Amino acid sequence: MxxxxxxxxxxxxxxxxxxxxxxxxxxxxxxxxxxWTDTHLDAGPITVAKQLVVNGWEV
Structure with a gap:
C-alpha cells in the first residue's frame, strides 16, 4: 500500500x-x-467475531 x-x-x-x-x-x-464447526456457529456471531480478532482476522 x-x-x-x-x-x-x-x-x-x-x-x-x-x-x-x-x-x-x-x-x-x-x-x-x-x-468453521457447529460449535463456532452455535456460539453466536459476537463470540465468533471476537475469536476472529484474537486470531488476527479483522471483522
Missing part, C-alpha cells in the same frame, strides 16, 4: 524517488485458516 501511494505521488510529481521500490522485505506469512 505504501509503495502504491508513493508511486501515485511520483505520478503527481510530488516526489521524484520511491524509496519503497528499493526495500528488501521478507515474504508475508499467510494466516492459518481454521475450519
Amino acid at each position: 505504501l509503495r502504491a501511494a508513493l508511486n501515485a505521488a511520483i505520478a503527481q510529481q510530488l516526489i521524484t524517488f520511491n524509496p519503497a521500490a528499493h526495500a528488501d522485505l521478507e515474504a508475508a506469512r499467510r494466516p492459518k485458516a481454521w475450519r
Whole structure:
C-alpha cells in the first residue's frame, strides 16, 4: 500500500524517488485458516467475531 501511494505521488510529481521500490522485505506469512464447526456457529456471531480478532482476522 505504501509503495502504491508513493508511486501515485511520483505520478503527481510530488516526489521524484520511491524509496519503497528499493526495500528488501521478507515474504508475508499467510494466516492459518481454521475450519468453521457447529460449535463456532452455535456460539453466536459476537463470540465468533471476537475469536476472529484474537486470531488476527479483522471483522
